[in-house]
Amino acid sequence: MTNTIKSLPGWTYTSDAFFELEKRELILKNWxxxxxxxxxxxxxxxxxxxxxxxxxxxxxxxxxxxxxxHNFCAHRGTKLLDEDTGSCKEKITCPYHAWxxxxxxxxxxxxxxxxxxEFNKNNHSxxxxxxxxxxxxxxxxxxxxxxxxxxxQFEPFMDEISMYRLEEMKPLGRVTMRPRKVNWKxxxxxxxxxxxxxxAHPGLSALVGKSYGLEVSPNGGYIHKMWGDGLNLRKxxxxxxxxxKFLPHMSHLPKDKQxxxxxxxxxxxxxxxxxxxxxxxxxxxxxxxxxxxxxEIPYALPDERRETKAAQYLNxxxxxxxxxxxxxxxxxxxxGMNTNKFKSGPLATSEVCLIDSAEKIRxxxxxxxxxxxxxxxxxxxxxxxx
Numbered sequence: 001m002t003n004t005i006k007s008l009p010g011w012t013y014t015s016d017a018f019f020e021l022e023k024r025e026l027i028l029k030n031w032x033x034x035x036x037x038x039x040x041x042x043x044x045x046x047x048x049x050x051x052x053x054x055x056x057x058x059x060x061x062x063x064x065x066x067x068x069x070h071n072f073c074a075h076r077g078t079k080l081l082d083e084d085t086g087s088c089k090e091k092i093t094c095p096y097h098a099w100x101x102x103x104x105x106x107x108x109x110x111x112x113x114x115x116x117x118e119f120n121k122n123n124h125s126x127x128x129x130x131x132x133x134x135x136x137x138x139x140x141x142x143x144x145x146x147x148x149x150x151x152x153q154f155e156p157f158m159d160e161i162s163m164y165r166l167e168e169m170k171p172l173g174r175v176t177m178r179p180r181k182v183n184w185k186x187x188x189x190x191x192x193x194x195x196x197x198x199x200a201h202p203g204l205s206a207l208v209g210k211s212y213g214l215e216v217s218p219n220g221g222y223i224h225k226m227w228g229d230g231l232n233l234r235k236x237x238x239x240x241x242x243x244x245k246f247l248p249h250m251s252h253l254p255k256d257k258q259x260x261x262x263x264x265x266x267x268x269x270x271x272x273x274x275x276x277x278x279x280x281x282x283x284x285x286x287x288x289x290x291x292x293x294x295x296e297i298p299y300a301l302p303d304e305r306r307e308t309k310a311a312q313y314l315n316x317x318x319x320x321x322x323x324x325x326x327x328x329x330x331x332x333x334x335x336g337m338n339t340n341k342f343k344s345g346p347l348a349t350s351e352v353c354l355i356d357s358a359e360k361i362r363x364x365x366x367x368x369x370x371x372x373x374x375x376x377x378x379x380x381x382x383x384x385x386x
Contacts, residue, residue, distance in 0.1 A: 010342035011373030013183040019289040025364045029145035044088040061103040068129040136167030169299035178294040182334040184286040192353035224265035224353040243314040248307040
């Protein structure tokens, strides 16, 4: 009998059949971030999002509201909007047969309508997607579940997160997609692994200070939090020295947040990385059991000070180095699991985020409790019996 706390077994990071379970039970039933309200400021502005074979777009209506729809035409299933983002003039028009919809998804025009028997346009509106707007960010959920709203999940941290005024932020660039040849959990795990930061990331340690805190939201919540006080900086390279020199006072933040680093993971595959002068989201989009796309974009409050722009650039430089270091680290971890010899590793009691994530996955997909990999062609059937 052992009380050792263990990570997930290695086979759950390599199995195609287990990945199929994750798609439905972990990803599609949880909230996924599409964009920020500032990305679609005007009526007809849209933003598209794809995950697995699901295609969605959000669009700003003429009443200033935002709706989300599946991105296909009710006629033949044609993809309606192909660009990442853009603007429709007065309506959404299918590029195949020119069926047209208003910004509320209602079918308003059908060429050759008289050739369709017993046809009622009201029966062919676009298919809606569940949507939530939290702190200016637009989330969708593709499958029904009992997962709490994003606001409910962040409730324990609202006093802290609200001071950053995320809803007022504007994008600093466009969405960046970075492919990684690893299982999506490798990336998600890595970003809540505080024990590796002093060892593997001298640049990040220099940016956020020597103290790291970890916390899981109470009562089985879905938020993993990390933070650093940003004080006693290790100024071991030029970028860090210049960042600390140029980062100006942020009037909307209290004194103890002027050099504070804050990281929220909305379980399972989204992270908010928040600094005094900016924030960015990182979304870990699973492609298959061995490939992940990191989707990210930075946002900031409008601030024309040269010092702020310099700090934002230096932050970007430091984090690019951190990403390069992480890319190599998670590649090595994946290679170890690909040998099929790694089972489960012990987790320190301080690794609360990794422990919580493993527990959540074992609960959602019971077969993850198996230390040894079941036959690949039996995983789905075995899991349904547990």
